[in-house]
Amino acid sequence: MTRKTLIFSAAALALAVVLGGCGPQIDKTAAAQKPLTPQGALSLSNVVSSQLAPLVLGGADYLLLASEKRGLVLVSAEGEEKLALDGGKVERFALQQLEQDRWLIAVYDEDSAQLQLRLLDLEQGSPRIRYLAAMATTAPQVALCFSRQAERTHLFAIDENGLGQEYVVHPREQAWEFTGVRPLYFGEQVSSCTVDDHSGKLLVAQPPLGIWSLNSDAEMDEDRQVFATPAELGDGEFGGLWLDSASGNLWLTSGERVLAFNINVPGKPHFVESLADMEPVSAAVQRGSLLALEEESDRVQQFAVKLPEPAAEIQAFRGPVEIPRVRASGQTAPVQSGGDAADDPAIWVNPANPSASLILGTDKKSGLSVYKLSGELVEHFPVGRVNNVDLRPIQHGKYVAIAAASNRTDPGISLFGITGEGKVEDLGLRSLDMGDPYGLCVYRRGADLMAWVSDKDGPVQLLQIVPGEGNVDWRLQKVAELDVKSQVEGCVVDDEMQMLFFGEEDGGIWRLDIAAFLAGEAKPQLIAPVDGERLAADVEGMGLYHAGDNSYLVVSSQGNNSYALFSRDGSQFVGHFKVDINLDKSLDGSSETDGLEVSSASFGDQYPQGLLVVQDGRNRMPSQTQNFKLVSWADIAETLQLK
Incomplete structure (x- = not known):
């Protein structure tokens, strides 16, 4: 176990102990009830199973069981064996219904040390299991569970060392593929997992710490919390998580007991029963009966019990409002710095050859990077902690455009000249009478080049960028100052309308008529x-x-990882979208976006109606330092049905 994992596990254990001491306790009256005795049993032949799950095929009820001798075994609800895999040693599997009479299965086969995908469906009315794909693993997998996200199937797999991996599993021409999304870290002794797609929560059982709840969407904060503590679960082994999504009940086993939780209410279980003469490791509900399986067993016990009613919120559930998704079209190389580093992009349109245009992106820990539209890094300028960048064309003997970036290392603005051939040159730093330059946007006022710059803890200054003949004689001239109520970073100016838009991070979008403001009106x-x-x-x-x-007007709405479109004057909301995974190009989506830039120029076949560039706060597939995602405006227009 790594030092990082040990530290995390120790902290988690301390948290669980504290919560366990002060949290709700199991109803002692319920726990002290007479143990349930089975009303029947399904006797199996040479299965040796530690996991079961119910399913429906062709309108009939079945049970799928992991088998340490025969891989997977499918039996009818009456216990009649219908099919089995030939060979293989399987202790854990995940099951997900793709559509009616089609079930996706993920198993870990100990004999081959592989994660395998199988398809369970019907052939001429009879069940069959078909091979889809396999992937070698470096350690035995102890927990597997599926998630459905944006019409994609995701698989969570956690090994015996507590290292988890999230994959997108998807069909290709010859076989299905595993595309890695992100790693997850738990520490040892994970026993099982499940995902509630309604709430988007991944639940992981980890004796003796408890059951964790975290976001299943990799583009969201992990938000790891304790769903159930040892005080609710008991001192022994617990796990065997099985979610009855129709009722909202999470079933699991603990020692000799079977428990059920309301999936939306962490804490105390609302069903606790002890089973006579057995310690189940897997439990589920089928045909109104409780089914339980002991470890490495050939017998499924059936219990007649009063099952908990579906949770009221599940009965009334209509599903969350889903924000439309647009696939990423490209991405830049990762920034040099780790952590929260990439911040804000700008787009230089090459008027002579739009396909040779450039993307400028800030690395707020080290400087400014220049990329091709392909995402390839052209050059990095290590000029300091530049935060926001923007640019405009200029009439000048040497440069066709000037870029400006707020610099927090030595408070000021770093200037860059762009030649007609697309060469970017550093023009140096111009100091500001400002504590912490933060947000920045550039615009043209007639022949003048202007910039709005915000102080992180102060007002916004309006500056004129006065050109020089050489690189050293460019200067800044303060024109006005705008008092704001709170922190301002994002801003943009409509040059034609002379209208400033700026974002108050916790407040919303503000608009200012610049000419009227300068006139005091x-x-x-x-x-x-x-x-x-x-x-x-x-x-x-x-x-x-x-x-x-x-x-x-396009705005990054960081709190829900989306991008909001408003009318040009900002008065009307048009729609919003998220940037999603593009499996065809092995691109992840974007989330927690800081800065963005958009252009309506035609950049060729890939971006015929323009380009949106957004900072990506979580760069996945694989996990790397932050970068910028590129999105075709044509795809945005199609998704939101824009004119």
Whole structure:
């Protein structure tokens, strides 16, 4: 076990002990009831099983069992064997219904040390199991569970050392594939897992610590919490998690008992029964009866019990409102710095050859990076802790565009010149009378090049960038100052309308008529408040998509990992979307986005209607340092049915 895992496990154990001491306890009256005696049993032949799960095929009830001698065994609800795999030693499997009469199975085969995918379906009315794919593993897998996300199937697999992996499992021409998404760390003694797709929670049993709950979506914060502590589960081994999604009941075993929890209510179980003369390791419900299986057993015991009613919230459940998803089209190379480093992009459109345009992206721990549209790194300028970057064309003898980036190392603005050939040159730092330069956006006012720069703990300054002939004689001239109520980072200016839009991270989107403000006749207006749905705090990056009457203000809504589109003046909400996985290109989606930029220029076949570039706070598939994701505007327009 690594030092990191040991530290985490020790901290988790301490947390579980504290929670166990003060949390709700099992009803001692219920726990002291007379043990249940079986009302019947299904006798199996040479199965030696430690896991069972019910399923339906062709309208008939079946049980699937892991077999240490025969791989997988399928029996009818009456115990009649219907089929088995030839050979293999299987102790754990995951089961997911793809559609009616089609079930996906993941197993860990100890003999071959492989994760395997199988398909259970019907052939001429009879059950059959077909091979789909296999992948070698470096350690035995002790917990497997499926999740359904955005019409994709995800598999969580946790090994005996407590190292988990999330995969997307998906069909290809010849066989299914395992595409790695992210690692997960638990420590030793994990016994089982399951996923509640309604709430998007992954539940992991880890004796003696308890049952963990964490987000199953890799693009969200892990948000690991204790679902049930040892005080609710008992001192012995517990696990065998099985979720009855129709009722919202989470079933598991602990010692000689079977427990059920309301999946939406962490803490005390609402069903506790002891079983006579057995210590089950797997339990489920079928045909109104409780089924229980001992470790390495050939007998499934059946118990007549009063089952808990479906949870009220499950009965009324209508499902969450799903935000539309648009697949990523490309990505940049990862930034050099680890942790929260990538922040804000800008797009330089090469007027002579749009396909040779550039993306500028800040690494707020080290400097500014320049990328091709393919995502390849062209150059990195180690100029310090640059936060936001923006650029505009300029009439100049040497440069066709100027980029400016707020620099927090030595408070000021780093300037960069871009030549007609696409070469970026560092023009140096221009100091500011500001404590901590943060947000920045550049615009043109007639022939003048202007910039708004926010102080992280102070007002926003309006500056003029005064050109020079050489690299050293460019300067900044302060024009005005705008007082704001709280922290401002994201901003963008509509040059034609001379309108500033800026984001108050916890408040919403503000709009300011610049000319009227400079004349002393206007103050900022809050035009789109944070509401937790269309716009969820923090409000971060902003960009303007210019296409005449079909122009939009695009804003990163960090709190729900989405991107909100508003009308050009910001007054009307148009729609929102998330950037999703693109399995064809082995790209993950984006989440926790800080900065973004968008352009309506045609960049060729891949981006014919323009390009959106967003910072990705969690770079997966595989897990790497942060980067920037590229999205085709044509895909956005199609998904949101824009004009």
